[in-house]
Amino acid sequence: MSAIFSSINGQQGAIKLLTAALTSGRIPNAYLFTGVSGVGKRTTALALARALIADEERHNPDLTIIEPTYCQQDDLIPLSVAREQQLSFNNQVAQIRIEQIRELTRFLAQAPLKSQRLVAIILNVESLTPNAAQALLKSLEEPGQALLILTTDNIESVPPTIISRAHIIPFCPLSTSKLQSVLSGLGIKVDPVVLNLAGGSVSKAIAYQQLLDELPSELASPFCSTFSETFSKSQLICELETINQLLLADYWQHKAWENREEKLVQYLELVKSQLSKANALLAWQCCLNRVRRN
Known part of the structure; x- marks a missing residue:
């Protein structure tokens, strides 16, 4: 069971809780993974999903992942795509929109095709629009044969009605030594200043170092x-x-x-x-x- 989360660093508390749930089979309708960005919430969500759907396929029909999007001429551009392609949307804020939650509702209404349950991962749930947040409540209360895994970098911005319907799993910032160890394992050498600025976040450390490397x-x-x-x-x-x-x-x-x-x-x-x-x-x-x- 421990091999499931072997790629997660510095989150023994979260891993212990999730491992116990998997061992006992007592898995709630929804989890809310909380903590600063870049400490393993998304990686852990994917690891838990793989454990439950028992399938390594990249496009598994029993798994859906929802993330904040930008709107461009009625097309929704996922945040990860925008970052990868370095797209600019002026001052537009990436949000999880009601259209995405309606699609989630349709996904949850189907029966699992390959597994015993469906898994839906919703990244940065603090980015829900008010209408989307309201629409999500029914799915949290009656998910059918599904587990919903929500993540947030800022729990203070998550509606209390959503928090109350999920089992909270806290993720801690990595210690400086653990952060340095993780970065070294990725082959990334960082300025000592970066370790202080990153606040225990791997993604922030990488972003700061990349900025310094490219800074005129x-x-x-x-x-x-x-x-x-x-x-x-x-x-x-x-x-x-x-x-x-x-x-x-x-x-x-x-x-x-x-x-x-x-x-x-x-x-x-x-x-x-x-x-x-x-x-x-x-x-x-x-x-x-x-x-x-x-």
């Missing part, structure tokens, strides 16, 4: 000597995707804390709060101008 030398620090340099650096920053602008702000903040530059930390926190709702170029120009003047 001009963006090594926020300090500028002239207004023209400030403007040039602001433009260069805005060529980055918004998520990478946020990662850059985090990186600069960490360096500022190390150097006890409290005002710079405050300026960067203000930029981070404005990026999703303001003109990014203007936000960065204001920040770097303040840095230059001080």
